[in-house]
Amino acid sequence: MAQNPFPIHGIVTRPAFTDREEEVERICNTLDEPGAKLLVYGPRRMGKTSALRVAIEDHLAQGGVACLADFSTATSHGDLANRVLTASTRALGRRWKDIVHDLSRRIGVRLEVSTDPVNGSPTASLGFGMRSTSRAAEQETLGRVLDSLDGLCEARGVSLGLILDEFQEIHRLGGEEGEWHLRGVIQHHQHISYVAAGSQTHLIQRMLGKGAAFYRLFDVLSFGPMDPEHLRRWVNDGLSGGGVSHQDMARWILALAGERTRDVAQLARKTFQLAREEGRADPGTVRQAFLEIIADESEPLRALWVGYAGTEEKVLRAVATGTESLMAADTLQRFGIASSAAASKAAANLVAEGVLVQEGPGNYRFDSPFQRGWVIQHALPDAGIHLPATHPVEL
Numbered sequence: 001m002a003q004n005p006f007p008i009h010g011i012v013t014r015p016a017f018t019d020r021e022e023e024v025e026r027i028c029n030t031l032d033e034p035g036a037k038l039l040v041y042g043p044r045r046m047g048k049t050s051a052l053r054v055a056i057e058d059h060l061a062q063g064g065v066a067c068l069a070d071f072s073t074a075t076s077h078g079d080l081a082n083r084v085l086t087a088s089t090r091a092l093g094r095r096w097k098d099i100v101h102d103l104s105r106r107i108g109v110r111l112e113v114s115t116d117p118v119n120g121s122p123t124a125s126l127g128f129g130m131r132s133t134s135r136a137a138e139q140e141t142l143g144r145v146l147d148s149l150d151g152l153c154e155a156r157g158v159s160l161g162l163i164l165d166e167f168q169e170i171h172r173l174g175g176e177e178g179e180w181h182l183r184g185v186i187q188h189h190q191h192i193s194y195v196a197a198g199s200q201t202h203l204i205q206r207m208l209g210k211g212a213a214f215y216r217l218f219d220v221l222s223f224g225p226m227d228p229e230h231l232r233r234w235v236n237d238g239l240s241g242g243g244v245s246h247q248d249m250a251r252w253i254l255a256l257a258g259e260r261t262r263d264v265a266q267l268a269r270k271t272f273q274l275a276r277e278e279g280r281a282d283p284g285t286v287r288q289a290f291l292e293i294i295a296d297e298s299e300p301l302r303a304l305w306v307g308y309a310g311t312e313e314k315v316l317r318a319v320a321t322g323t324e325s326l327m328a329a330d331t332l333q334r335f336g337i338a339s340s341a342a343a344s345k346a347a348a349n350l351v352a353e354g355v356l357v358q359e360g361p362g363n364y365r366f367d368s369p370f371q372r373g374w375v376i377q378h379a380l381p382d383a384g385i386h387l388p389a390t391h392p393v394e395l
């Protein structure tokens with residue numbers, strides 16, 4: 001049976017990766033230019049990490065050295081230092097076997113060495129004894145690691161492209177102080193190019209604003225939605241190429257899933273799964289696929305729901321109906337929200353948590369189309385409102 005043309009687990013690289021030529025080129029150009037600094041930012045699930053990986057592949061193919069350090073799971077600056085160490089020694093270790101020793105001497109600490117299970121090259125991390133309980137000391141270590149990498153690249157006549165993914169974690173872990181410290185370190189580096197990437201758009205914007213630590217340090221690449229026409233063709237071609245006959249089902253898939261690449265790929269993937277056997281898809285197949293995704297994710301979505309405060313639940317119900325004026329008196333009354341101030345506060349929390357996206361004054365929408373569908377299906381009936389889960393799309 002044909003393989004599903006829409007992989008959604010983890011990052012995708014070519015050939016499943018499509019479009020994003022301009023973005024990949026700008027990232028590549030930055031990796032190519034020692035000392036350059038680029039910040040890539042955009043909403044979640046747009047395909048940032050995939051584009052970063054594809055840029056690394058291109059850069060490696062041209063004989064460059066580059067790596068990606070993922071900050072998403074870090075709980076301290078020591079973890080950040082480790083992420084950078086592991087990724088960079090793996091990348092540089094392909095050329096030089098003595099990289100860990102040299103780096104350890106430059107940093108002035110002993111490094112633990114292990115072997116990369118995939119390519120057998122040595123990778124380094126800070127030894128347990130080197131981890132500190134003080135935030136300032138760990139920040140210092142991260143700075144020393146980066147300075148030492150820059151020095152090592154200079155000595156070896158190589159430049160390193162270093163991508164720091166989920167860069168906004170710097171702020172979460174070290175606040176403004178951590179940001180200023182990092183700026184002080186990386187602004188002088190002439191042998192490393194930095195690509196920082198982040199997804200909490202408001203946080204990243206604050207980090208770049210006037211008077212903020214990274215003001216004017218980075219060039220900026222806003223990572224927005226793909227061209228909808230390209231996305232539509234890609235989905236239609238993927239379905240047809242996999243042996244599913246249909247008439248422009250991408251139209252419905254995009255209407256239901258919105259503009260985030262992953263959401264579109266997820267709905268296309270499920271539609272393909274349902275249609276594969278019969279070899280054909282119609283709007284009913286897309287509807288069924290949407291409902292099945294909501295059912296698959298029902299437990300985590302329910303767990304999220306019970307974690308919301310009372311007013312937040314009411315706001316989510318109101319937004320799920322598609323209201324464009326959350327603060328209007330009749331909306332507040334219909335959903336039992338005490339006041340417009342209460343609605344506005346709850347909505348602001350939900351935006352900060354990444355559940356809602358603000359479109360305009362009093363106008364919000366769900367970040368995830370599947371969470372919207374779940375709320376319509378499972379929580380709106382509490383307010384006596386019965387709508388199809390696919391609302392507002394009429395299939």
Ligand SMILES: Nc1ncnc2c1ncn2[C@@H]1O[C@H](COP(=O)(O)OP(=O)(O)OP(=O)(O)O)[C@@H](O)[C@H]1O
Nearest residue numbers: 007008010017018044045046047048049050262265
């Ligand atoms: N250019 C692309 N071509 C095909 N599929 C893509 C592309 N970009 C993203 N996707 C789909 O979206 C999914 C998520 O992509 P990725 O993890 O790169 O996004 P992200 O913006 O880094 O997300 P997050 O904000 O969660 O880190 C991929 O697994 C894939 O299904």
Ligand SMILES: [Mg+2]
Nearest residue numbers: 048049050165
């Ligand atoms: Mg990512």
